[in-house]
Amino acid sequence: MDYEMARRPEVWLITLAGIGWFACGADGGLAGILAATVPGALLLACAVGMVFFPGDRLIPRTGVTGAFVGLVFAVLLLLFAPLTAVFLGALSVGAGLAAARLAADDLVVPEGLPVPELDLALSAEIALDETVLGSLTTIMGVYSEPVQARVGEELEATLDWLRAGGWLENPAAFHEAPPPIGPSAIAERRSAGLDCEIMRFESEFAPRQGAPGRDRWLGYRANRTEEVRIVRSGRTRDWLICVHGLAMGRDWLDLRAMNAGWLHQTGLNLALPVLPLHGPRSIHGVASGAGFISGDVSNTLHALTQTVWDVRRLVAWLRDEGAERIGLMGLSLGGYTTALIASLEDDIDCAIAGIPAAEFGELTCYHASGRALALATAEGITPDRISLALTPVSPLALPPRIARERRFIFGALADRFVPPGQVDALWRHWEQPEIEWYPGGHLGFRFHRSVTTFVDRALRATILQPR
Numbered sequence: 001m002d003y004e005m006a007r008r009p010e011v012w013l014i015t016l017a018g019i020g021w022f023a024c025g026a027d028g029g030l031a032g033i034l035a036a037t038v039p040g041a042l043l044l045a046c047a048v049g050m051v052f053f054p055g056d057r058l059i060p061r062t063g064v065t066g067a068f069v070g071l072v073f074a075v076l077l078l079l080f081a082p083l084t085a086v087f088l089g090a091l092s093v094g095a096g097l098a099a100a101r102l103a104a105d106d107l108v109v110p111e112g113l114p115v116p117e118l119d120l121a122l123s124a125e126i127a128l129d130e131t132v133l134g135s136l137t138t139i140m141g142v143y144s145e146p147v148q149a150r151v152g153e154e155l156e157a158t159l160d161w162l163r164a165g166g167w168l169e170n171p172a173a174f175h176e177a178p179p180p181i182g183p184s185a186i187a188e189r190r191s192a193g194l195d196c197e198i199m200r201f202e203s204e205f206a207p208r209q210g211a212p213g214r215d216r217w218l219g220y221r222a223n224r225t226e227e228v229r230i231v232r233s234g235r236t237r238d239w240l241i242c243v244h245g246l247a248m249g250r251d252w253l254d255l256r257a258m259n260a261g262w263l264h265q266t267g268l269n270l271a272l273p274v275l276p277l278h279g280p281r282s283i284h285g286v287a288s289g290a291g292f293i294s295g296d297v298s299n300t301l302h303a304l305t306q307t308v309w310d311v312r313r314l315v316a317w318l319r320d321e322g323a324e325r326i327g328l329m330g331l332s333l334g335g336y337t338t339a340l341i342a343s344l345e346d347d348i349d350c351a352i353a354g355i356p357a358a359e360f361g362e363l364t365c366y367h368a369s370g371r372a373l374a375l376a377t378a379e380g381i382t383p384d385r386i387s388l389a390l391t392p393v394s395p396l397a398l399p400p401r402i403a404r405e406r407r408f409i410f411g412a413l414a415d416r417f418v419p420p421g422q423v424d425a426l427w428r429h430w431e432q433p434e435i436e437w438y439p440g441g442h443l444g445f446r447f448h449r450s451v452t453t454f455v456d457r458a459l460r461a462t463i464l465q466p467r
Contacts, residue, residue: 042066
């Protein structure tokens, strides 16, 4: 038992919220008790877990998730018992912010950078990160299915296959030159206040012969068709390819997250590709992005390889269409993709990696539960071995091909999705180009004007620079 943790007011506030839910639920009879069980149990589990098992980042996430569920239930309760709903809603909000403060205990920023002040706004951003992470962990968490035995065997086979091909020593050679985009279907749609063209075409990607997991990958039928959302300005021949993050891939979400309305006003033409296993390319219609980074190493290798293939085909198509300057900007997984493409394509005029992951061996295990990690380790699945298997698709294993002054990065000092150390690692590998650190969470970049100002400056120094 951690007596210091037991004295913290955050733990007591979470405990009070959990008890409050059960107490109010009891007044509502059986239905009330059943409704209160989910938020109440999650909140109390968080409080008890923090006292007896401090240091596990999944415990405060449980509390934030319980607080979010409680807030949703409280809003619904407004229709029947307004005063009780307001009381429980206030308790839930307080508990969520308290759990976010507990989550921030493991916050580590790169050397030389200030630790952001844990004020109300930052606590709210951390709570937002943890709420979404809690949902994603439930739907498609790392090793949420017990596949470690199969993954361990495939990991060993993948490493042998990569060594035999010489791709661990020469990762750039792993990527085959993709053919031009063939016949495509184009439809029109209005989304997020913008008129879009939806271009669909066959990806034509297949993992190399002999690749472990190849047949399984080819069995994902929906993934065979690529989709690109195109927003034309008609004012220039300059393009920005905007690459979405994990669990995105829906036009209404991607356009808003990428701030496409503002980008369109600058005069740029926009192209937003859908990454493998996302959106309309999802496996069997399950959650967008499921299977991309879930601990299944060969799947992640094929997903990233296909991502490179699809985006490089898009770059070539834009050139054929008369594009004069082409930039890349990505968020999170899209930031990783941006860095990877910038290491394989010669004719990119700008690369902006936003809140980017940089290395998936460490990151995969960072988001796994202790039990899942123990089972994985028993099968020989470790961060180092995952990283080695993903060498051909790692931006840290490849030198960037565009000039240093055309590389840009922005990162979050309180990021719960991508530890700031990952962003720092890419920054150092990229020879320390211009970078913007904002004092917020992963999903909070749109709340920070400094990020928009930074992106605007990067674009005006490159693809928006007057000729």
